[in-house]
Amino acid sequence: MYHKRIEKFPDDFLFGAGTSSFQVEGGIKEGGRGIAVHDLKKPKKGITDFSVASDHYHRFEEDIELMKELGLNSYRFSISWVRILPDGKNINKEGLDFYNRLIQKLTDSGIEPIVTIYHFEYPKALVDKYKGWLSRESIEDYVNFAGILFSNYGDRVKYWLTINEQDHLLKIPERIGFPAEMTGLEYERNAQTANYNMCVAAAKVTELCHKMIPGAKIAPIINPMPAIPASNLPDDLIASMEFNELSAYYMLDLNCRGKYSPVYRKYLEDRDIFPEINDDDMKLMKDNPPDFIAVNYYMNQTIAVSSIKEIALRGKEVFVSEEVGIYKIAKNEYIPQTDWGWNICPEGLKIAIMEIYNRYQLPMLITENGLGAYDKLENGEIHDSYRIDYISRHLSQVKDCISLGFPVFGYYAWSFIDLVSGREGMDKRYGFVYVNRDNDDLKDLSRIKKDSYYWYKKTIAERGQDL
Numbered sequence: 001m002y003h004k005r006i007e008k009f010p011d012d013f014l015f016g017a018g019t020s021s022f023q024v025e026g027g028i029k030e031g032g033r034g035i036a037v038h039d040l041k042k043p044k045k046g047i048t049d050f051s052v053a054s055d056h057y058h059r060f061e062e063d064i065e066l067m068k069e070l071g072l073n074s075y076r077f078s079i080s081w082v083r084i085l086p087d088g089k090n091i092n093k094e095g096l097d098f099y100n101r102l103i104q105k106l107t108d109s110g111i112e113p114i115v116t117i118y119h120f121e122y123p124k125a126l127v128d129k130y131k132g133w134l135s136r137e138s139i140e141d142y143v144n145f146a147g148i149l150f151s152n153y154g155d156r157v158k159y160w161l162t163i164n165e166q167d168h169l170l171k172i173p174e175r176i177g178f179p180a181e182m183t184g185l186e187y188e189r190n191a192q193t194a195n196y197n198m199c200v201a202a203a204k205v206t207e208l209c210h211k212m213i214p215g216a217k218i219a220p221i222i223n224p225m226p227a228i229p230a231s232n233l234p235d236d237l238i239a240s241m242e243f244n245e246l247s248a249y250y251m252l253d254l255n256c257r258g259k260y261s262p263v264y265r266k267y268l269e270d271r272d273i274f275p276e277i278n279d280d281d282m283k284l285m286k287d288n289p290p291d292f293i294a295v296n297y298y299m300n301q302t303i304a305v306s307s308i309k310e311i312a313l314r315g316k317e318v319f320v321s322e323e324v325g326i327y328k329i330a331k332n333e334y335i336p337q338t339d340w341g342w343n344i345c346p347e348g349l350k351i352a353i354m355e356i357y358n359r360y361q362l363p364m365l366i367t368e369n370g371l372g373a374y375d376k377l378e379n380g381e382i383h384d385s386y387r388i389d390y391i392s393r394h395l396s397q398v399k400d401c402i403s404l405g406f407p408v409f410g411y412y413a414w415s416f417i418d419l420v421s422g423r424e425g426m427d428k429r430y431g432f433v434y435v436n437r438d439n440d441d442l443k444d445l446s447r448i449k450k451d452s453y454y455w456y457k458k459t460i461a462e463r464g465q466d467l
Helices: 056-070 093-108 124-130 137-153 184-212 234-257 262-270 279-287 346-360 385-404 451-461
Strands: 014-018 074-078 112-118 159-164 217-222 227-229 293-296 301-305 327-330 364-368 408-414 433-435 447-449
Touching (some): 014 112, 014 451, 056 093, 056 447, 074 408, 093 112, 093 137, 112 137, 137 159, 137 184, 184 234, 184 279, 217 234, 217 364, 227 234, 234 279, 234 301, 234 327, 234 346, 346 364, 346 385, 385 408, 385 451
Parallel strands (some): 014 074, 014 408, 074 112, 112 159, 159 217, 217 293, 293 364, 364 408
Antiparallel strands (some): 301 327
16 A cells, blocks of 8 residues: 655664673673573584673673664663572572663663573473473473562563574474474474463463553564465465464464464364463463563565475474465465575565554564674775665655554664674674674684674664655
8 A cells, every 4th residue: 555654763773783681691600590492402513602702791781882873762672590599499690780780771772672581592400300391390490580679679670582483482492491302293292282381371460460560561572484376376365364374373362362273273283282271371471461562573475375285293393385185385476585595575574564563563673783794804894784774674664554554663673783693603793893804713802893883873763754
């Protein structure tokens, strides 16, 4: 629909950028920090474990000064569970003090902190003790962790995020402490038990947040990849709708409505992996919906119907090329891809915003959106016009949605600074700020502003007038 667009983003729009603790902080053996399950994973390339990362643990003040200069009015970050509770149970004062200093530096700099409570950083001690999210005990330990954060930082943090990309978390078993040898039906059943326990835990934390911090807002984070049909065939349209249900909406139905969608329930029952649930848990979810929905958007998918007529288990993959008996991912000649094969489709962000709001009627915050690329340092500069193009086109879609009346109140680019990618190390860079290190050499870890840094600074200052 052609329509009149707003000239600028609203004055209270949150222009931000984000990171996660395990990808940016480093210092994993400092300040009393415990062991997280991802610490045990051996890096694929050189020294790209998370022990140093971008050294934000030692350089956060310098980094926040760069945020301030950039013009960010908000910063999304996560708090390391094992820096606060090294064994998952007992408080580490050094960890509390670190985040207190970080949050105070942000607020003193006029930057609104938005905190992710749990971003892929689960305590190994809890896996050793009771298998982590497979036990109901995990629910209360997560609630305890969140309550400590609310008590210590709730005077300055008004926006909270419960669990980052829970659906993806379940498909990367080492991030929740599942043993590598767990496969097949055992894996699928355990994944659904863990998923259910996380949903109950998120509802309890939402209830607790509203009790402990009056006026605070809290939300889950999903990673939709809105599907478009590969052809005019009605079956392709149905397959694309089922893809959306199975990849994103099922999670929001649990978080926002306290129920399993019909398609997802049938999917689980047909595979004999429906978890044990109880009415009290479902009522808890229904009675404690989020205040908004946080959206991490990177790409869409083009979907065709699966030609295979059988019921099969999915397996341990984040992006499956075919969900047997339901859908398969198809190529789309109109949509280019990144160096890592991710579709570049800014319109997909608009599709996600429109569909999510029409379904759940909640405000939205775009908590991740960015381009991973092989940035090159040339004569002390990084010319990343490709990142400027990517973010400007996606921000334009957000602006368009606001013009149509959809309540999107902020945008966080991923990421503020280069960080260690979960799978590609330092090759895949996302930041506005370059970190001078690579997969094999830490170098001096100095910070260098990319061209995109200056572009985003101008865009923020002008409230997106030129988008």
